[in-house]
Amino acid sequence: MITVVGVGADGWDGLPPAARQAISEAAVLVGSARQLDLVPGTGARKVRWPSPLLPSLPDLVSEPGTCVLASGDPMFFGIGATLARTVGPENLRILPHPSSLSLACARLAWPVEETPVVSLVGRPLDALRAAVLPERRLLVLTADGQGPVQVAELLREHGYGASVLHVLSRLGSAEESRVTGLAAVWEAKGEELNVVAVECVADQGTVPLPLVPGLPDDAFEHDGQLTKREVRAVSLARLAPLPGQSLWDVGAGAGSVAIEWMRTHPSCRAVAVESRQDRAARIARNAAALGVPGLRVVTGRAPEALEGLPTPSAVFVGGGATVPGLLETCWAALPLGGRLVANAVTLESESVLTGWYGRHGGDLVRLSVSRAAPVGGFTGWRSMMPVTIWTATKESRT
Numbered sequence: 553m554i555t556v557v558g559v560g561a562d563g564w565d566g567l568p569p570a571a572r573q574a575i576s577e578a579a580v581l582v583g584s585a586r587q588l589d590l591v592p593g594t595g596a597r598k599v600r601w602p603s604p605l606l607p608s609l610p611d612l613v614s615e616p617g618t619c620v621l622a623s624g625d626p627m628f629f630g631i632g633a634t635l636a637r638t639v640g641p642e643n644l645r646i647l648p649h650p651s652s653l654s655l656a657c658a659r660l661a662w663p664v665e666e667t668p669v670v671s672l673v674g675r676p677l678d679a680l681r682a683a684v685l686p687e688r689r690l691l692v693l694t695a696d697g698q699g700p701v702q703v704a705e706l707l708r709e710h711g712y713g714a715s716v717l718h719v720l721s722r723l724g725s726a727e728e729s730r731v732t733g734l735a736a737v738w739e740a741k742g743e744e745l746n747v748v749a750v751e752c753v754a755d756q757g758t759v760p761l762p763l764v765p766g767l768p769d770d771a772f773e774h775d776g777q778l779t780k781r782e783v784r785a786v787s788l789a790r791l792a793p794l795p796g797q798s799l800w801d802v803g804a805g806a807g808s809v810a811i812e813w814m815r816t817h818p819s820c821r822a823v824a825v826e827s828r829q830d831r832a833a834r835i836a837r838n839a840a841a842l843g844v845p846g847l848r849v850v851t852g853r854a855p856e857a858l859e860g861l862p863t864p865s866a867v868f869v870g871g872g873a874t875v876p877g878l879l880e881t882c883w884a885a886l887p888l889g890g891r892l893v894a895n896a897v898t899l900e901s902e903s904v905l906t907g908w909y910g911r912h913g914g915d916l917v918r919l920s921v922s923r924a925a926p927v928g929g930f931t932g933w934r935s936m937m938p939v940t941i942w943t944a945t946k947e948s949r950t
Contacts, residue, residue: 554613554639556620556632558649559583561725561745563590571647579617587621609638625651629671629693655723656691656747659730667691675846677702682815682843684712684752686760692748697740703748704738711758718749761842765789765812772838777805777831779870782921783895783939787868788812790893790915790943795819797865802854802882803827803872807835807847810868814844821846823861827853855881863887869894873901879908886946896940905942914944 555574560566567575575581581588581596588598596619602608613620613635626632628651635644657664670683671693683690684707692703700719707715713736721729722745735750754760761767766785772778779787787809791799795817801810804824814820824839824847826832832851839847850857855877867882873896882892892914896902909916918940925934 554618554620554635554644556622556626556635556644556646558622558624558626558630558647558651559587559590560624560649561722561728563725564592566649566724568647571649574619574645574647575621577617578619580615581619581621582612583621584623587623591621606634606638609634613639623652624649625654628653629669629673650724652693652720652723652747653691656720656749659720659723660718660749662689662749669693672699672702676840677706678840678843678845680706680843681710681841682763682818684710684715684750684843685763686752686754688752690750690752692750694746694748697746700746700748701738701740703750704735707735707750707752711755712752714753714755716751716753718751719746720749721746723747763815765816767808767812767842771842772806772808772811773834773841774806774808774838775831775834779805779808779895780921780936783919783941784808784812786919787870787893787895787941788816790941791866791868791891793817793820793866798822798862800825800858800861800864800867800882800885802858802867802869802878804835804849805831805870807838807849809870810835810847811839811842811844814839814847815842821848823848823850823864825850825852825854825857825861827851827857854878858882858885861885864890866891866893871895871897871901873904874898879904883912883946888946890946892942892944892946894942896942897937902940905940908944909942912944914942916940916942 557571557574575591576594578596582599585600622630625648626646632646653669657667667689668683669691670680673693673695715735717733717735717738719731765788766781769781793813793816796819799813799822801824804810804826807824810822810824813822824835829851832849835849839845858881872878873894894905896905918938920938922933922935924931
């Protein structure tokens with residue numbers, strides 16, 4: 553049994569009796585240099601976390617009498633979740649301390665359940681973009697003293713320079729501090745061990761992007777190879793993203809469907825498959841700009857490029873239904889209950905989808921969209937190409 557003890561910035565003095573006893577009785581104490589320095593000498597052998605951590609983790613915690621020290625709540629973006637995946641939850645005894653989230657919300661009088669958290673520790677700064685919305689409060693976890701400056705720079709670039717930042721440092725210790733200022737004029741202030749609290753305020757003229765599907769076409773950098781807004785909204789509704797699920801976006805073009813899939817929930821994952829290198833690079837830029845830098849981009853031609861990808865919950869085929877073996881490969885990759893949505897604009901690809909509809913059922917619709925456009929000095933309707941959409945759920949009978 554491995555004991556994991558959460559330690560606050562107040563160190564030994566802030567630990568309850570059960571946590572002190574676990575540390576005092578340990579044969580081996582494992583933690584960062586800062587965490588190990590927060591507890592007194594007990595006769596235990598002290599071991600610092602190695603780098604890289606994951607390859608050596610199983611051996612590191614295999615010794616009897618091991619106690620792992622963690623910052624605050626070990627299950628809040630901490631080592632506890634990693635240990636649970638590595639050694640199994642049944643082999644852990646976890647003694648948490650109040651997290652930096654709880655302490656920050658207490659200092660600001662913000663309701664914990666209403667305050668989203670974005671961790672930038674080991675994650676790209678662009679992951680913050682999707683969470684920044686008008687009149688929203690956020691807590692941002694950063695890796696070092698430069699975190700607040702980087703957060704402020706992103707807010708300014710994103711059109712939220714009017715946002716208020718509260719940087720809370722060394723929460724729970726005698727040296728606890730709080731600095732408040734506007735993102736538009738924020739400068740480095742030497743903060744360490746901080747939590748950045750953000751009151752999001754949009755600058756005048758900033759147009760917020762919603763989290764529901766159907767972003768404006770000009771939200772994406774593209775060369776015309778883009779699933780248009782209205783068709784994209786319908787296609788995503790049929791893909792029906794759920795938290796924790798994964799998508800294959802095959803023939804991704806600008807990556808709009810995969811990006812909007814991931815924006816529906818932070819735990820959604822996606823792989824965008826695109827044969828052209830320039831478009832693949834464009835997809836990565838779009839993903840970063842729209843707050844989902846974790847989108848995986850695979851450059852290659854389907855169906856060959858699909859080999860070895862993680863099992864999808866849903867697959868979107870925006871084009872290429874006539875490519876030999878493409879739909880067969882996508883269908884075979886889906887688990888029971890998985891969803892396939894394929895779009896077609898040509899008679900040939902529509903014929904292929906009609907055949908699949910006849911064999912596997914599902915739903916076949918044709919979507920026609922017209923947009924108002926200038927006609928001389930007047931305004932008229934300009935029709936886009938009709939799109940046929942086939943949607944099917946893989947069932948045991950198929």
